[in-house]
Amino acid sequence: MVERRPLLDLLSHGILLIGVAIVAFPVYLTFVASTHTASEIVQAPMPLLPGDQLFHNYAAALTGSEKGQGSGAPVGRMMWVSLVTALGISLGKIAISLLSAFAIVYFRFPFKQLVFWAIFVTLMLPVEVRIFPTYQVISDLHMLNSYAGLTVPLIASATATFLFRQFFLTVPDELVEAARVDGAGPMRFFKDVLVPLSATSIAALFVIQFIYGWNQYLWPLLVTTNESMYPVVIGIKRMIAGGDAVQAWNLVMATAILAMLPPALVVVLMQKWFVKGLVDTEK
Amino acid sequence: MAIEKRVVFRSAWLPWLLIGPQAVVIGVFFFWPAAQAILQSVQQQDAFGTSTEWVGLANFERIFSDASYLASFKTTAIFSVLVAVGGIAVALVLAIFADRVIRGALAYKTLLIWPYAVAPAVAGVLWLFMFAPSIGVVAYALRKAGIPWNHLLNSNDAMTLIVLAAIWKQISYNFLFFLAGLSSIPKSLIEAAAIDGARPWRRFWTIVFPLLSPTTFFLLVINIVYAFFDTFGIIDASTEGGPGKDTAILVYKVYYDGFKALDLGGSAAQSVVLMAIVVTLTVIQFRFVEKKVNY
Numbered sequence: 286m287v288e289r290r291p292l293l294d295l296l297s298h299g300i301l302l303i304g305v306a307i308v309a310f311p312v313y314l315t316f317v318a319s320t321h322t323a324s325e326i327v328q329a330p331m332p333l334l335p336g337d338q339l340f341h342n343y344a345a346a347l348t349g350s351e352k353g354q355g356s357g358a359p360v361g362r363m364m365w366v367s368l369v370t371a372l373g374i375s376l377g378k379i380a381i382s383l384l385s386a387f388a389i390v391y392f393r394f395p396f397k398q399l400v401f402w403a404i405f406v407t408l409m410l411p412v413e414v415r416i417f418p419t420y421q422v423i424s425d426l427h428m429l430n431s432y433a434g435l436t437v438p439l440i441a442s443a444t445a446t447f448l449f450r451q452f453f454l455t456v457p458d459e460l461v462e463a464a465r466v467d468g469a470g471p472m473r474f475f476k477d478v479l480v481p482l483s484a485t486s487i488a489a490l491f492v493i494q495f496i497y498g499w500n501q502y503l504w505p506l507l508v509t510t511n512e513s514m515y516p517v518v519i520g521i522k523r524m525i526a527g528g529d530a531v532q533a534w535n536l537v538m539a540t541a542i543l544a545m546l547p548p549a550l551v552v553v554l555m556q557k558w559f560v561k562g563l564v565d566t567e568k
Numbered sequence: 569m570a571i572e573k574r575v576v577f578r579s580a581w582l583p584w585l586l587i588g589p590q591a592v593v594i595g596v597f598f599f600w601p602a603a604q605a606i607l608q609s610v611q612q613q614d615a616f617g618t619s620t621e622w623v624g625l626a627n628f629e630r631i632f633s634d635a636s637y638l639a640s641f642k643t644t645a646i647f648s649v650l651v652a653v654g655g656i657a658v659a660l661v662l663a664i665f666a667d668r669v670i671r672g673a674l675a676y677k678t679l680l681i682w683p684y685a686v687a688p689a690v691a692g693v694l695w696l697f698m699f700a701p702s703i704g705v706v707a708y709a710l711r712k713a714g715i716p717w718n719h720l721l722n723s724n725d726a727m728t729l730i731v732l733a734a735i736w737k738q739i740s741y742n743f744l745f746f747l748a749g750l751s752s753i754p755k756s757l758i759e760a761a762a763i764d765g766a767r768p769w770r771r772f773w774t775i776v777f778p779l780l781s782p783t784t785f786f787l788l789v790i791n792i793v794y795a796f797f798d799t800f801g802i803i804d805a806s807t808e809g810g811p812g813k814d815t816a817i818l819v820y821k822v823y824y825d826g827f828k829a830l831d832l833g834g835s836a837a838q839s840v841v842l843m844a845i846v847v848t849l850t851v852i853q854f855r856f857v858e859k860k861v862n863y
Binding site for chain 2: 288290293294296297298300301304305307308309311312314315318326327330331333380381382384385387388389390391392393394400403404407408411415416417418419421422437438440441442443446454458461470471472474496499500501502503506507518519521522525534537538541544545548549551552553556559560563564
């Protein structure tokens with residue numbers, strides 16, 4: 286603090302509280318809506334305090350026991366699909382990136398520059414700009430409605446490779462020399478020295494990629510046509526069958542809360558790594 | 569930092585084996601589709617995929633003479649400018665005050681960063697729910713206040729809705745980067761200015777804001793990229809590009825024309841245009857961010 290300014294302090298807290306309130310309001314409202322019956326919500330204005338349908342609504346959403354207008358697939362299953370997809374994307378990306386960054390940094394081989402640039406180019410184009418051809422590849426490989434179809438195409442990006450490359454370049458050469466003197470081969474060095482040293486980078490990247498994987502929308506929208514393979518984010522969209530009047534809004538909102546919970550928990554509980562991951566991946 | 573390691577391992581086959589998985593994945597799911605997009609953009613295919621015809625640049629001529637495509641450019645421009653400027657301004661204000669407070673700083677930070685974890689599509693549903701003309705709480709409040717609201721009919725309302733949702737989701741990201749930028753400004757500079765009699769407002773405009781300009785510029789590019797590509801979920805879940813095509817940004821149109829209208833050539837040509845835009849934005853980002861704007 287540079288100087289004492291009680292009024293400015295008060296203003297600071299005031300503005301921050303307003304900010305927090307605005308950020309939290311949509312979610313609060315969603316939560317409130319998820320604790321009422323559908324008919325209570327559609328009477329404008331809807332109640333602004335939580336109701337007593339909490340357990341009923343969440344149970345109904347998770348098991349899909351109440352068919353709404355749109356899709357009535359059980360959200361429990363969707364959450365599982367989302368979890369597998371998010372873990373597949375984050376762990377898969379970390380695994381292939383660790384290996385390729387290791388090759389790029391610790392080996393000399395012909396066409397290394399070319400390989401490096403080929404990976405670099407993938408940084409530039411998000412899946413959104415090449416959706417149709419990518420979709421055709423997946424459909425030709427018969428990977429529609431499968432976990433492989435949901436995850437593998439999204440692993441094809443180089444952010445993680447670059448992050449690990451940057452990190453490996455800061456690892457002192459003495460460690461390699463010491464490992465070689467002790468008779469360790471490259472894979473031994475990789476497994477026993479490099480990967481343990483990268484633990485924080487791996488954790489940071491995991492948080493970012495988990496959220497990225499969990500929140501995917503456009504891609505799963507295209508490659509899943511079967512209700513049993515919907516990730517939860519798609520499930521919500523399919524529940525809103527169209528129009529805004531006759532919806533089981535209470536169940537939609539319960540699903541929205543469920544869909545937000547895992548990634549939000551990851552962010553809040555792994556805050557330190559989350560911030561590191563965010564700052565590192567954008568460098 | 570060295571670009572090359574002084575000490576390396578020697579093996580003729582191991583590096584290829586290590587790079588193999590990534591090479592296969594990006595080859596099959598990145599280079600092949602990207603090449604296909606470029607190829608399809610100069611072809612014309614019927615909706616059943618039975619015949620393909622070479623048409624040169626006709627697809628590009630067609631999309632650029634299509635009024636709805638040009639309108640989509642304008643929509644995208646308005647949308648991304650509003651999202652980028654709005655998101656950056658709100659986040660900057662919050663970051664500056666969060667940097668000032670001592671008591672509760674961590675709590676504020678935690679409470680402000682979690683929207684990053686909300687999926688764009690879920691954010692779209694949340695805001696749709698608040699603004700739905702018949703049942704939304706905010707729509708109801710607006711009506712009581714004498715402001716008519718119907719994003720299903722009024723395109724300005726629809727644009728406002730998706731801009732608000734997109735900003736809401738991006739505040740946490742901008743906030744974190746501003747906070748990091750603020751903490752790297754030396755306290756001694758601020759103190760020296762305070763001793764010279766500069767008040768907080770003046771200190772902000774003459775010291776803090778200029779020193780934040782690299783962060784601001786970086787965020788500007790990132791936010792525009794975000795508005796271009798990552799907001800698909802928000803739009804599809806809330807307005808579905810409507811009313812009419814008034815909130816159909818470029819990415820939405822690629823999706824719609826390719827998968828709903830089955831105009832493969834047109835969709836591919838749009839993909840190629842989008843690729844060109846992303847590459848341009850990336851180059852701008854690398855050139856300017858590396859140079860550290862303004863100091």
